[in-house]
Amino acid sequence: MNGRMDGKVAVVTGGASGIGRACAERLAQEGADIVIADLQDERGQEAAGAVKALGRRANFVRTDTSEGADCEALADAAVREFGKIDVLVAAAGISHALYESGGEPRAPQASREDSYLINKPAEYWEKVLNVNLTGVMLTDCAVARKMIDVGNGGSIINIASGAAKIPIPGAADYCVSKAGVWMLTKTLALELAAHGIRVNAIGPGFIETPMTESMRSDETRVQQLLAGIPMGRLGQPQDIANTALFLASDESSYFTGEILFPDGGLFTG
Numbered sequence: 001m002n003g004r005m006d007g008k009v010a011v012v013t014g015g016a017s018g019i020g021r022a023c024a025e026r027l028a029q030e031g032a033d034i035v036i037a038d039l040q041d042e043r044g045q046e047a048a049g050a051v052k053a054l055g056r057r058a059n060f061v062r063t064d065t066s067e068g069a070d071c072e073a074l075a076d077a078a079v080r081e082f083g084k085i086d087v088l089v090a091a092a093g094i095s096h097a098l099y100e101s102g103g104e105p106r107a108p109q110a111s112r113e114d115s116y117l118i119n120k121p122a123e124y125w126e127k128v129l130n131v132n133l134t135g136v137m138l139t140d141c142a143v144a145r146k147m148i149d150v151g152n153g154g155s156i157i158n159i160a161s162g163a164a165k166i167p168i169p170g171a172a173d174y175c176v177s178k179a180g181v182w183m184l185t186k187t188l189a190l191e192l193a194a195h196g197i198r199v200n201a202i203g204p205g206f207i208e209t210p211m212t213e214s215m216r217s218d219e220t221r222v223q224q225l226l227a228g229i230p231m232g233r234l235g236q237p238q239d240i241a242n243t244a245l246f247l248a249s250d251e252s253s254y255f256t257g258e259i260l261f262p263d264g265g266l267f268t269g
């Protein structure tokens with residue numbers, strides 16, 4: 001089916017890579033114009049180019065979503081360029097404090113216990129919470145204010161994680177940030193429902209993106225992981241993009257405050 005997003009404008013944070021980029025392209029394939037927001041200029045421009053190649057309008061706005069002023073400037077730029085925002089996919093995120101998307105994989109830690117909370121610098125915790133939770137809140141609010149001004153409602157989709165419900169030793173900061181995104185989604189859904197703005201979240205399983213690259217380079221870990229995924233395969237960015245398309249489109253018009261877990265059964269039970 002094509003044209004499910006005809007006439008719509010979508011802002012996608014983290015749109016330069018992985019899940020965000022796949023969401024941007026999927027929404028564009030269905031007719032949306034796209035604003036890509038990301039920290040990374042070159043990859044962001046490239047993603048905007050890919051959307052244009054699909055025949056849609058696109059621009060890139062360099063944004064650090066953990067900075068309120070950047071999020072306001074992003075929302076302003078989107079409305080200036082395209083007149084409104086119908087959809088936000090908030091996908092910008094990091095897996096740990098030192099993660100750089102598309103960068104050199106980090107050397108493995110000497111032991112897993114090194115990454116336990118009792119051994120982690122407090123700044124690492126703050127960094128992950130700032131980007132993954134505060135950044136999503138700042139982006140959601142900046143975009144929601146524009147949606148309210150325009151008065152057409154809208155759909156906000158926050159990318160959480162299966163880690164929002166399953167604790168992972170060594171990743172307490174990440175798990176807490178994603179559990180926070182889940183609760184943020186539910187609370188904002190109630191606050192924004194009267195404006196016709198729906199707020200939902202996606203909790204992906206293990207998806208093949210730069211974020212999981214270092215883990216995927218270890219064949220033993222991949223086999224262990226696959227053994228825990230009932231559907232027997234890793235997820236693709238497209239799996240998440242299709243879920244985002246559903247939540248962005250009118251097909252999900254009675255959904256708000258929900259989280260969907262496309263994870264091949266990994267976090268079920």
Ligand SMILES: NC(=O)c1ccc[n+]([C@@H]2O[C@H](COP(=O)([O-])OP(=O)(O)OC[C@H]3O[C@@H](n4cnc5c(N)ncnc54)[C@H](O)[C@@H]3O)[C@@H](O)[C@H]2O)c1
Nearest residue numbers: 014017018019038039064065092093101161206207209211
């Ligand atoms: N890959 C997975 O298995 C998986 C699973 C569950 C949830 N997620 C979540 O999906 C989202 C996307 O991750 P991905 O796997 O596509 O990784 P990715 O590294 O491919 O993409 C993340 C993007 O976010 C951008 N970004 C990071 N910090 C930013 C900031 N402060 N401001 C603006 N942009 C910023 C990066 O530059 C990058 O383009 C993240 O929120 C991640 O936590 C991923």
